Amino acid sequence: MATDIPEDQRLTDDEVLAQVPTFIVAGHETTSTATTWALFSLSQQLDMQRKLRAELLQVATDSPTMDELNALPYLDAVVRETLRHHAPVPSTSRQAFEDDAIPVDAPYKDRYGRVREHIEIKKGDLIFLPIMSLNRRKEIWGEDAHEFKPERWEHIPEAATRVPGVWGNMLTFIGGPRACIGYRFSLVEIKALLFALVRAFEFELAVPVENIKRRTGIITTRPVITGPDGKTKASLPLIIRPYRM
Template identity: 55%
Template sequence: MFRIGGQLLKDAKVNQANEKGTETDLLSLLVRSNMQEQNEKLGGMSDEDVLAQVPTFLAAGHETTSTAATWALYFLTQYPEIQSKLREELLSISSSEPTMDELNGLPYLDKFVREVLRLYPPVPSTTRVAVKDDIIPLGEGYVGKDGKTKDHVRIRKGQTIFINIQAINRSRKIWGEDAQEFKPDRWDNLPSTVAASNVPGVWSHMLTFLGGARSCIGWRFSLVELKCIIFVLVKAFEFELGVPKEEMGRKAGVVQRPVLKSDPEKAAQLPLIVRCVA
């Protein structure tokens, strides 16, 4: 990736220097902006920093949102009444190119997106490495092997900490007994335990986009992008699952994708029957 990216970066810089740079791909735009900042003595990034953005664009900025859109379509096939209700709201906007404010002003679309990202966060888990010895305080204690109740966990520098994003997003102690169910309307009246849980996420009491200095840098853009995709597709098409529900499974890697249980080693699959809206 970096070898090819290095050549692309070199070509993009030559095009910009020769005033031939009219390309609108992400790398060319980034190079153009960066060279302008350097010419205006505003700093800019090094070539290494520019190249470091490529994995962000390709992986974090593409795979996650596309996977979320896939799960959104899956849930639409499982709940036809939700699909109809959502389409009715989307059709209330006559424009085929709604503004960001118009999309964010659609309450049912917002609830639907929140519930998709709660139940099936594209990245189901992650890790963090401790940079120093520390203590993690616990909201709820546990009994150790010595029979004593512990209210914290000690960690040492260099230890890897596993964070189960999906488990937090589906915790019955936080979201209630129906935490495992897909219910967009839950967002109208969340249980008090949601706010009281103090989940340190940047968005909506969830860890879908993580939190702190290492949270998802593009989470706001991702939400609008996902809403745009849903708006265009659901407004124009009806979706039905193309295989029995029991045939669908999921496979978790960096992101979790739908697969067919009869062929789990094959690439991600979500067979759909798609019809134009009458």
């Protein structure tokens, strides 16, 4: 690899190759799943799809720069809301290296009815992090937390400003030293995909929305439908028409 850095700091060819699966799973599936969910929500909320298209059509070029994409407020709100509402990685876990106490926002009752001021954990405990549930928490986002509403990003609630995620007042890319390293890249990828797709096409669901369920695999959560054979498969059937002004 690069010959202008000291040899002991260079990656070997094997080390470079070993990154490929990580980038395919961590980088490709997550971003494509996020874009799929964005199209799912925009196909249900045609007013939002039209509003987004109107904004995108004001851009004078078919190949905008990253800065041009990032300057589009409604596109930004749609991407934020997609990643909040449909967190492609809906949960993860951590294991405690040592006994510890996790601070909580407000006292709570444990399963024995005792009031607790923090969560006690022991070395080795596994801690499940319900990313999507936290992203949709009514105590943070209000009564409409379970709705897809890009407009909420015009004024986010005060409680959301305290969410310790690495990006966007949500836990979609988690936080701390092992947060997602690819989130900036992913955000601009999703924006570029939606820019090209929503400018050129109109999207509508091809099956009743009740037929589309959510299934979580090892990492990502995707839309699935049940086929005539009774088997579910990852799919989002859409009717796609070229957009004519």
